[in-house]
Amino acid sequence: MEKNRPIILVTNDDGIVSQGIRALVEVAAKFGEVYVVAPDKPQSAMGHAITISQPLRLSEVDIFGDKVSKAYECSGTPVDCVKLAVDKVLHRRPDLCLSGINHGSNAAINVIYSGTMSAAMEAAIEGINAIGFSFLNYSHHADLRACKYYAEKIIDNCLENGFPQSALLNVNIPDLPMEKIKGMKICHQANAKWEERFDERTDPQGRKYYWLTGNFIARDTHNDADWNSLHEGYVSIVPIQYDLTSYSDISLLKESWEDLSE
């Protein structure tokens, strides 16, 4: 490989054998030297979980051919993968971390539950520029050509024009044929929630158990909300930060609360 190519860490939450990470590795290999550290099993909806009560395993795998310098499957969560990659695989911070391509949306409130985005956020916390990619199609046999096209454009744009201050982007790609996609849009996280509903069943021993299901409730009417832009046919790009402080509430609280000194 030529010298001075960026070191790119690729991870995901669907597991190292998913089609989505394979597509992302192909794109990443056009830009730099690729290392993969990804979960050895599906880790969707793991949020920012880390493994503190179990030891972690790393095993080298050879499933990406000459697209990668090294690839490892890890027994932990997506966030564990990033931490282990920096400390035990690369022994340095990579120049870029790419997470995905997730099979399913991480727009709107999904960003909070997403293992894909939490891995990318962990990289950003460690000072690494990071992008999470998600596709609004849950099938593991989906056509990922539009995803690869836009992933390449976005990585290229970031390397050319610089990353946001927050160092982190949440990219979602609509489930449309490439020619139907209207382009890309810089968005904010749509205000939305999942309305929880559990499917109650009874096991052969007569004990109840519950499966999580739910309905997605969109509550944002702005055109620039990521959820809305996706439904209009745009690739949504949201700059993401991890300071959860509600600054507007700080002054409100200082005014309304008394006796703070007691």
Next chain:
Amino acid sequence: MEKNRPIILVTNDDGIVSQGIRALVEVAAKFGEVYVVAPDKPQSAMGHAITISQPLRLSEVDIFGDKVSKAYECSGTPVDCVKLAVDKVLHRRPDLCLSGINHGSNAAINVIYSGTMSAAMEAAIEGINAIGFSFLNYSHHADLRACKYYAEKIIDNCLENGFPQSALLNVNIPDLPMEKIKGMKICHQANAKWEERFDERTDPQGRKYYWLTGNFIARDTHNDADWNSLHEGYVSIVPIQYDLTSYSDISLLKESWEDLSE
């Protein structure tokens, strides 16, 4: 119980038998009718994980005596507990959700990894006013008197003066004798990170495994940062929101990126 007392859901991430949740239940019982739905085992550092590949179990337990109306242990994550409580235990949204008291700090970047705070955040997403409490002492035999005193003051203040717009507070209590605590302070989330370091070991079969360890790196010099306020002897109170958009980066990206329409 008297009529019209608020319905209060109590949960945590250390598990239903921890001392922290017992202390919080005692405080909550002074304000309303208490229901507990908490993990049946420790779920620290689970972040905003939800359980989608396994069914969940709920079992009624009788360990809080007459302090609670009902208490259940749940096989899932802290976020699962809140979702199940609303849909299958209360069949309505509670008036208030309290999470903790966590055995260990959730100040600064710890809020991202915290199961305690993710449970409270899940409640806020569902439109429920919520407070997460954490104590800067990891011992499960710690003296929780100062925690109970300040939890009561803060809940009282919220019910009297109203919740922040974001509906969510992250409260951390310093590990000091009550008379040494200087009071409460409205703070922002301190800029900080964990510097990952894995302890590498070899199992009896000769295979390597890794334990997550790390050093906390404080990077915030403001007096109003929660981490700094705690070290000065204050109880820190941070209003928290779950819109992760970095709004300042939106205009920057719109300016620097071209060809968005392609």
